[in-house]
Amino acid sequence: MRILHTSDWHLGKRLYKLDRSPEHELFLDWLLKTLIDQKVDLLLIAGDIFDTPTPPHQSLELFYNFLYRVSKETKAEVFMIAGNHDSGLLLEAPAKILEGHRVRVWGKLSSSISDHWIRFQNIDICALPFFRSYELLADGEGDALSAIRNYITKPKERPQLLMLHHLAGIHEAGGSEQVITLSGVDSIPTEDLKIFDYVALGHIHKPQKIAPQSYYSGSPLLLRFSETTKKSVILIEEEAGQLHPRTLPIPVFRDFFTIKTNEKEYQSELENIQSTSTLTPMVEVQIELASPKVGLIDHIKEILQKKNMELLSYQPLFLTGEKKEKRSDKIFKLSPLELFEEFYMTKFPESEGLPVDLKEDFTKLLEKVKDAHSSPKN
Ligand SMILES: [Mn+2]
Numbered sequence: 001m002r003i004l005h006t007s008d009w010h011l012g013k014r015l016y017k018l019d020r021s022p023e024h025e026l027f028l029d030w031l032l033k034t035l036i037d038q039k040v041d042l043l044l045i046a047g048d049i050f051d052t053p054t055p056p057h058q059s060l061e062l063f064y065n066f067l068y069r070v071s072k073e074t075k076a077e078v079f080m081i082a083g084n085h086d087s088g089l090l091l092e093a094p095a096k097i098l099e100g101h102r103v104r105v106w107g108k109l110s111s112s113i114s115d116h117w118i119r120f121q122n123i124d125i126c127a128l129p130f131f132r133s134y135e136l137l138a139d140g141e142g143d144a145l146s147a148i149r150n151y152i153t154k155p156k157e158r159p160q161l162l163m164l165h166h167l168a169g170i171h172e173a174g175g176s177e178q179v180i181t182l183s184g185v186d187s188i189p190t191e192d193l194k195i196f197d198y199v200a201l202g203h204i205h206k207p208q209k210i211a212p213q214s215y216y217s218g219s220p221l222l223l224r225f226s227e228t229t230k231k232s233v234i235l236i237e238e239e240a241g242q243l244h245p246r247t248l249p250i251p252v253f254r255d256f257f258t259i260k261t262n263e264k265e266y267q268s269e270l271e272n273i274q275s276t277s278t279l280t281p282m283v284e285v286q287i288e289l290a291s292p293k294v295g296l297i298d299h300i301k302e303i304l305q306k307k308n309m310e311l312l313s314y315q316p317l318f319l320t321g322e323k324k325e326k327r328s329d330k331i332f333k334l335s336p337l338e339l340f341e342e343f344y345m346t347k348f349p350e351s352e353g354l355p356v357d358l359k360e361d362f363t364k365l366l367e368k369v370k371d372a373h374s375s376p377k378n
Pocket residue numbers: 008048083085177203204205
């Protein structure tokens with residue numbers, strides 16, 4: 001029996017202006033083929049299926065067409081849980097129809113613990129969607145960790161697998177995850193995961209093992225330029241009650257390059273980029289400059305265009321005085337408005353700068369915040 005563990009698809013995600021759906025389409029085609037080739041019996045999606053609680057209609061279509069193809073073209077069943085980015089109610093809305101297609105969904109925490117346990121062949125599976133502390137502790141009383149333990153503990157009659165969208169053990173973040181302490185527990189101790197024969201975790205985007213038999217599969221796509229880890233899914237083979245996981249690498253459908261350069265070297269560095277990815281490679285340029293240089297962006301775009309690549313993010317780093325200032329040091333010296341301007345430029349690198357109306361609105365907002373802090377509350 002074979003199980004495939006995936007998570008954090010983030011359908012509908014954009015990176016700056018780039019729509020990621022072409023990459024998601026290629027990933028789902030690859031996943032469907034993998035389910036067939038590897039004779040997978042059960043596909044796990046450990047949360048953050050969509051990037052937002054109200055995903056674009058195209059993302060919903062992509063997702064449901066994929067589930068339809070899984071039910072028609074493979075023998076696999078699908079178990080999925082909601083992550084902190086998902087709307088549990090949205091995921092559960094078509095639950096009854098999905099059940100007819102061998103798809104099970106856990107969107108919200110049920111007050112009945114047995115709703116979260118399901119038997120699949122000779123394995124007992126506990127599927128726990130992302131939860132907030134008020135869902136876990138109905139009356140707001142008690143200890144969140146003991147409440148979680150109540151959900152994930154069941155007398156052991158056969159191998160047990162836990163699917164969870166939460167922080168567990170000590171992990172290394174990929175940088176694109178939201179903080180989720182809303183559950184009342186910062187991180188579930190690995191001690192509590194020991195009883196399980198496999199723990200399929202979602203939330204952290206960098207694939208990693210955090211304890212024996214406990215894995216974050218990671219997101220199938222890079223969600224930021226700064227992520228450099230190769231992406232993968234985990235194939236778990238069951239043999240005589242033992243679960244053996246192994247990593248299957250996901251092909252790179254689109255390359256993302258960060259080029260840290262300067263005025264002298266940018267041309268040769270850009271010309272040296274090598275890529276064989278199916279989709280147009282995207283480039284982020286961080287360039288050190290003594291002063292703003294007219295026509296530089298156009299020149300960079302021209303070089304990249306000749307290589308069939310695109311400039312997606314442009315970050316000039318201005319050298320002040322003799323010493324160059326690190327970006328991280330610089331950020332701490334900026335006023336909130338300057339920081340907002342900086343943020344705007346990274347979001348819309350081709351714009352002329354922060355529009356006046358946005359600047360006014362932001363300034364008003366700042367004043368409101370200041371007033372709220374200074375006026376005594378009754
Ligand atoms: Mn995520």
